[in-house]
Amino acid sequence: GDSVTQMEGPVTLSEEAFLTINCTYTATGYPSLFWYVQYPGEGLQLLLKATKADDKGSNKGFEATYRKETTSFHLEKGSVQVSDSAVYFCALSEPSGTYKYIFGTGTRLKVLA
Amino acid sequence: NAGVTQTPKFQVLKTGQSMTLQCAQDMNHNSMYWYRQDPGMGLRLIYYSASEGTTDKGEVPNGYNVSRLNKREFSLRLESAAPSQTSVYFCASSGAGGNTEQFFGPGTRLTVL
Numbered sequence: 001g002d003s004v005t006q007m008e009g010p011v012t013l014s015e016e017a018f019l020t021i022n023c024t025y026t027a028t029g030y031p032s033l034f035w036y037v038q039y040p041g042e043g044l045q046l047l048l049k050a051t052k053a054d055d056k057g058s059n060k061g062f063e064a065t066y067r068k069e070t071t072s073f074h075l076e077k078g079s080v081q082v083s084d085s086a087v088y089f090c091a092l093s094e095p096s097g098t099y100k101y102i103f104g105t106g107t108r109l110k111v112l113a
Numbered sequence: 114n115a116g117v118t119q120t121p122k123f124q125v126l127k128t129g130q131s132m133t134l135q136c137a138q139d140m141n142h143n144s145m146y147w148y149r150q151d152p153g154m155g156l157r158l159i160y161y162s163a164s165e166g167t168t169d170k171g172e173v174p175n176g177y178n179v180s181r182l183n184k185r186e187f188s189l190r191l192e193s194a195a196p197s198q199t200s201v202y203f204c205a206s207s208g209a210g211g212n213t214e215q216f217f218g219p220g221t222r223l224t225v226l
Contacts, residue, residue, distance in 0.1 A: 034214070043117075043203055043217035044156075089155065093213075100171070101146070101215060105155035 002027045006090045006104035013080055013111050021075040021107045023064075023090035031092040033057075033066055033073040038087045038106070047075075047088070080111045115139055117218035119204050125224045126194045134189040134221050136204030144207045145187035146215065147171075147179060149200040156203065162187055194225045 007022040025033065032051045036044040048057030053068035062077045073090060090104040120135045138145065143164045148156040148171075158171030160179040168179050176198060178190045187206075191198060201222050205215040 036217075041219075043219050044205075044215075045217065046214045049214065100158060100161065103148075103156040105153060 002031070002092060002094055002102050004090050004092055004102050004104040006088075006107055008105070009087075009108040011107060011109045013109070015082055015111055015113050016079045017111075019075070019077040019080045019084075019109070021088055021090075021109070023073045023075065023104060025071050025073065025090075025092050027071075027092060027094070029094075030068075031094060033064070034091040034093070034101075035062070035064055035073070035075050036089040036091060036103075038089065040086075044089060080109070082111045082113050085109055085111045117204055117206055117216050119202075119218035119221050121221060122219065123222050125226065126191075127226050128195060130194050131190065131192050132194065132223075133191075134202055134204075134223075135186070136188065136218060137186045138204075138206040138216070139185065140206060140208075140216065141184070142206035142208050142216070143184070145181065146205040146207075147177075147187070147189045148203045148205065149173065149198075150203060150220075151200050159189065159202075194223075196225045199223060199225045 003026050034049045035047040037047045038044045048059040050057040050066035056065045064075045087106045087108045089106045093101045117138045146161040147159040157173045162168045162181040165184045180188045201220045204218040207213045207215045
């Protein structure tokens with residue numbers, strides 16, 4: 001079945017460092033891809049999304065490009081801040097119209113001042 | 114506009130007790146979902162409702178029941194709680210179609226002793 005694999009954390013960076021969190025997926029069709037962020041004690045909220053190959057999603061300095069050839073959707077940010085400390089989830093929505101979403105296991109990011 | 118609300122925020126149960134987790138959304142979304150979040154497991158879908166009047170099993174439905182009471186409300190019931198059901202439970206909703214963003218509630222932290 002469809003699946004999402006993302007790098008295990010925790011990832012610890014110094015403020016202003018470059019961030020990459022890897023995400024790869026398997027899907028039989030053409031899913032939409034998402035990155036969600038979860039701050040401590042809160043629910044998930046959408047960070048960015050891409051709905052077709054080569055689309056780039058971006059928000060709050062974060063970017064991710066839908067790469068169909070490598071089945072990847074890696075999250076990047078050029079300069080992280082302490083406030084970016086959170087858990088990041090990669091997810092896909094199945095293209096078959098079954099209304100199901102599949103989430104990765106999450107990557108915890110800790111940014112040190 | 115409250116988005117997705119969940120009650121209660123915290124709950125402690127004894128093994129064998131029952132309870133219902135409530136979820137409501139005010140975004141006029143057709144689809145609603147229940148997930149559980151466990152350390153190292155990411156989010157796992159328990160049940161979902163693609164539209165009012167329909168419900169379907171997700172990845173981990175055993176031990177749970179759901180009711181889509183109307184378009185706004187989607188409840189999750191534990192008939193006989195077990196320690197394995199200790200988790201954080203999230204309700205989510207989305208508009209029509211499987212490629213749209215999901216909106217999450219703040220979660221219910223459940224402990225079963």
